[in-house]
Amino acid sequence: MLRYTINRILLTIPTLLGVAVLVFFMLRIVPGDIVEVKLRGDGGAVTQETIEMERHRLGLDKPLMVQFKDWMVGVVTFNYGISMWTERPVMEEIAIRLELSLEVAILATLIAILLAIPLGTTAALYRDTWIDYLMRILTIGGISIPSFWFGMLIMLSLLAAFNWLPPITFTPIYVDPVANLTQLIWPAAAVGYRYCAVTARMIRSSLLEVLSEDYIRTARAKGVQEKLVISRHALRNALLPAITVIALEFTFLIGGLVVTEQVFNLNGIGQLFVQSVSRNDFTLIQGMVMLIAAFYVFVNLAVDLLYAVFDPRIRYA
Amino acid sequence: MTIAVPDSSIVETAPRPRGQIAEFVRQQPLGTVSFFIICAMMFAGVASELVAPYDPLAIDFTSIMSAPSWAHWCGTDAYGRDICSRLIYGSRTALVIGFTSSFIGSSIGAILGIASAYFGGKIDDWIQRVMDVLLAFPIIVLALVVVAAFGKMLVGEIDINLIIAIAIPILPRVARVVRAAAFSVRVMPYVDAARAAGYSHTRIIFRHMAPNVVAPYLIMLTAFIAQAILAEASLSFLGLGVQEPTAAWGLMLSGNAADFYRQAPWLILFPGVAISLAVFGFNLFGDSLRDFLDPRFKV
Numbered sequence: 001m002l003r004y005t006i007n008r009i010l011l012t013i014p015t016l017l018g019v020a021v022l023v024f025f026m027l028r029i030v031p032g033d034i035v036e037v038k039l040r041g042d043g044g045a046v047t048q049e050t051i052e053m054e055r056h057r058l059g060l061d062k063p064l065m066v067q068f069k070d071w072m073v074g075v076v077t078f079n080y081g082i083s084m085w086t087e088r089p090v091m092e093e094i095a096i097r098l099e100l101s102l103e104v105a106i107l108a109t110l111i112a113i114l115l116a117i118p119l120g121t122t123a124a125l126y127r128d129t130w131i132d133y134l135m136r137i138l139t140i141g142g143i144s145i146p147s148f149w150f151g152m153l154i155m156l157s158l159l160a161a162f163n164w165l166p167p168i169t170f171t172p173i174y175v176d177p178v179a180n181l182t183q184l185i186w187p188a189a190a191v192g193y194r195y196c197a198v199t200a201r202m203i204r205s206s207l208l209e210v211l212s213e214d215y216i217r218t219a220r221a222k223g224v225q226e227k228l229v230i231s232r233h234a235l236r237n238a239l240l241p242a243i244t245v246i247a248l249e250f251t252f253l254i255g256g257l258v259v260t261e262q263v264f265n266l267n268g269i270g271q272l273f274v275q276s277v278s279r280n281d282f283t284l285i286q287g288m289v290m291l292i293a294a295f296y297v298f299v300n301l302a303v304d305l306l307y308a309v310f311d312p313r314i315r316y317a
Numbered sequence: 318m319t320i321a322v323p324d325s326s327i328v329e330t331a332p333r334p335r336g337q338i339a340e341f342v343r344q345q346p347l348g349t350v351s352f353f354i355i356c357a358m359m360f361a362g363v364a365s366e367l368v369a370p371y372d373p374l375a376i377d378f379t380s381i382m383s384a385p386s387w388a389h390w391c392g393t394d395a396y397g398r399d400i401c402s403r404l405i406y407g408s409r410t411a412l413v414i415g416f417t418s419s420f421i422g423s424s425i426g427a428i429l430g431i432a433s434a435y436f437g438g439k440i441d442d443w444i445q446r447v448m449d450v451l452l453a454f455p456i457i458v459l460a461l462v463v464v465a466a467f468g469k470m471l472v473g474e475i476d477i478n479l480i481i482a483i484a485i486p487i488l489p490r491v492a493r494v495v496r497a498a499a500f501s502v503r504v505m506p507y508v509d510a511a512r513a514a515g516y517s518h519t520r521i522i523f524r525h526m527a528p529n530v531v532a533p534y535l536i537m538l539t540a541f542i543a544q545a546i547l548a549e550a551s552l553s554f555l556g557l558g559v560q561e562p563t564a565a566w567g568l569m570l571s572g573n574a575a576d577f578y579r580q581a582p583w584l585i586l587f588p589g590v591a592i593s594l595a596v597f598g599f600n601l602f603g604d605s606l607r608d609f610l611d612p613r614f615k616v
Contacts, residue, residue, distance in 0.1 A: 014446060014449075015446075015449050015450055015453055016453075018446060018447065018449070018450035019450050019453055019454075022450055022451075023462060026462060026463065026466045027462070027465065027466045028466075029466060029467075030466055030467050030468060140597065140601065141593075143596075143597075143600055144543075144593045144594075144596045144597035144600060145589075145593045145596075146547055146550060146551065146589070146592055146593065146596070148551065148554060148570075149570060149585075149588075149589035149592060149593070152570065152578075152585050152589065153585075153589070155578060156578055156582055156585060156586075159578055159579060165578075251454070251455040251456075252455065254455045254458065255455030255456055255457035255458060255551075256457075258455070258457055258458060258461070259457060259551045259554060259555060262554070262555060273458070273461065274461070274555050274557070276465075277461045277462070277464060277465040277557060278556065278557060280465060282465075285462065285465055289454070289458070289462060292454065292455070292458055293453040293454060296453045296454070296455075297453055
C-alpha cells in the first residue's frame with residue numbers, strides 16, 4: 001500500500017509540471033498582451049513609448065525563456081507573481097475568493113451525494129416502476145440542463161414565489177451561518193443538480209449489478225434481513241464505482257461553478273477567472289489554472305487512494 | 318436425424334440497413350425521440366430563412382420586451398427582436414459550432430488514440446502524459462484559456478478560434494476512449510499481416526485500424542456535440558463566445574437578459590429550453606447509439 005501511495009503521488013508531479021508548461025506557452029503563442037487591452041482600451045492615443053514602459057514594468061519585454069524560467073521557479077516555490085491588472089499578488093487575489101467558491105463546491109458535493117445515494121438506491125430497488133421512471137427523467141434533466149440556466153430558473157422561482165433574491169454580499173459561515181447559507185445554497189443546488197443526477201444514475205446501475213451477485217443470494221438464503229442485505233452487502237460494494245464518477249464529475253462541478261458564479265453575481269474564483277480571461281491578465285490566468293488543475297489532480301489522487309483502501313485488488317495489481 | 322440448418326440471422330454478414338433502423342427504433346425508444354429532436358434542430362438550422370417568422374436582427378422599438386403573443390410566439394427582447402426567430406437562427410449557430418468543434422476534436426483525438434495504441438511504448442507514454450495534462454482542465458476552463466490565448470478570428474460570421482477553443486478540450490477525452498478500443502484492434506492478426514506486408518504506419522493506422530474503431534468514434538462524436546453546444550452556450554453567456562448581434566442561445570441569456578427577471582421572464586425561459594433540448598437530444602442519441610452499436614464502450 002505504501003509503495004502504491006508513493007507511486008501514485010509521484011505521478012501527479014509530471015501532470016502538474018505539464019500544466020504549468022502548457023499554460024505558459026499557450027498564452028504566448030499568439031502575440032498580444034494585457035498592455036494593449038489596458039492602455040488602448042481607454043480609447044486615448046497612447047504612444048509606443050508608454051506601451052514599452054508598461055511592458056517593461058510587467059516584465060513582458062524579457063526574453064521568453066527568461067519569463068519561462070521565472071514562471072517555473074515561481075510554480076515550484078508557490079510564488080505566482082502579481083496580477084497584471086490589479087497589481088496585487090496572484091495568491092492574494094485567489095485567497096480572498098477561495099473560501100466562497102470552495103464552500104459552494106463542498107455544499108454542491110454534499111447535496112449531490114446525500115441525495116444521490118437514496119435516489120439511486122430507491123430507483124434500483126423499484127426498478128421499472130414509476131419511481132424508477134421519474135428518477136430517469138430527473139437524471140436526464142440533470143445532464144441536459146446547463147447549470148447556469150438552472151441557476152437562473154432558481155432565481156426566477158424565488159422571485160415568483162417569495163419576491164425575494166438571495167443576498168449578494170458574502171458572509172463567512174462561522175460569522176453567520178444562516179446568512180451564509182441563504183446566499184450559497186442556491187448556486188450550490190444549481191451546480192449540484194448535474195452532479196447528483198450522474199451519481200444517482202451510477203449508483204442505480206452498479207447496485208443492480210451487485211444485487212445479482214452470488215453473495216447477495218447467499219446472504220438472503222441464510223436469512224439476513226433485506227434491509228441489512230441492501231445496506232451492508234449490496235450498497236457498500238455498489239458505492240465503489242460511484243466514487244469514480246464523483247471524481248470524474250468534479251471537473252464538471254468546477255466548470256459549472258465558473259459560469260454559474262456569474263448568474264448569482266458571486267465574487268468567487270470563477271468570476272475572477274472569467275474577468276482575467278477577458279482582460280488578458282496572464283499571471284492571474286496562469287495562477288488560477290494551476291490551482292484548478294491541482295484541485296482536479298488531488299481529487300483524483302484521493303479517489304484512487306480511497307479506491308485502493310476499499311478494494312484490495314488494486315493495491316496488489 | 319435432421320441436419321441443423323444454420324440460422325440465417327447468424328450467417329448473414331452484411332446487416333441490412335432498413336432492418337437495423339427498425340431494430341434501433343424498437344430497442345431505443347428514447348434514442349428515437351432524441352433523433353427527431355436532432356432532426357428538428359437541423360431543419361431549423363438549415364432552413365432558418367424559411368422557418369423564422371422575422372428577421373432575427375430586425376430591431377423594432379415599437380415592441381420592446383413584449384410578452385409572448387400570436388405575433389411573437391416567444392415574445393421579444395430588449396431591442397424588440399423576435400425571440401422565436403432568434404432561437405431558430407441560434408440553432409444554426411449552435412449546430413455549426415457544435416458540430417465542427419466536436420468533429421475536429423473527436424477526429425484528431427481518434428487519430429492520436431489509434432496512433433498511441435498502435436505504436437505503444439515510449440510514444441504511447443508521451444501521448445498519454447500530454448493527454449493527462451489536458452484532462453486536468455474542465456472543458457470550460459480549457460476553452461477559456463484558449464480564448465484568452467488566441468483571441469478572435471472571424472471568418473465570415475464564424476469565429477474559428479472559438480471552434481478551436483471548444484475542440485481542444487474534447488480531443489483528450491476522445492483519445493482516451495478510442496485508444497482503449499484500438500488496443501483490441503492492435504492485436505488482431507490482420508494488423509500483423511499488414512505490417513508483414515510492409516505497409517506504412519500511416520496506411521495501417523488509417524486503412525486498417527481506423528475503420529475498426531468507427532463505432533466508439535461515432536458515439537463520442539455525437540455525445541461531444543452536446544458538450545460542444547453546452548460549451549458554446551456557456552462561453553457566449555460569459556460574453557467570450559459568439560458576439561452580438563449574431564443570434565446564439567447562450568448570448569440571449571447573457572447581459573441584459575439577467576436584469577429583466579421581473580419584467581420579462583420569457584427572455585430567460587426560451588433560450589434555456591432550446592439549449593437543454595439540444596444537449597438532451599445529442600446526449601441521449603449518443604447514449605442510445607452506444608447501447609445499440611456496442612455496449613462495451615461505456616464513456
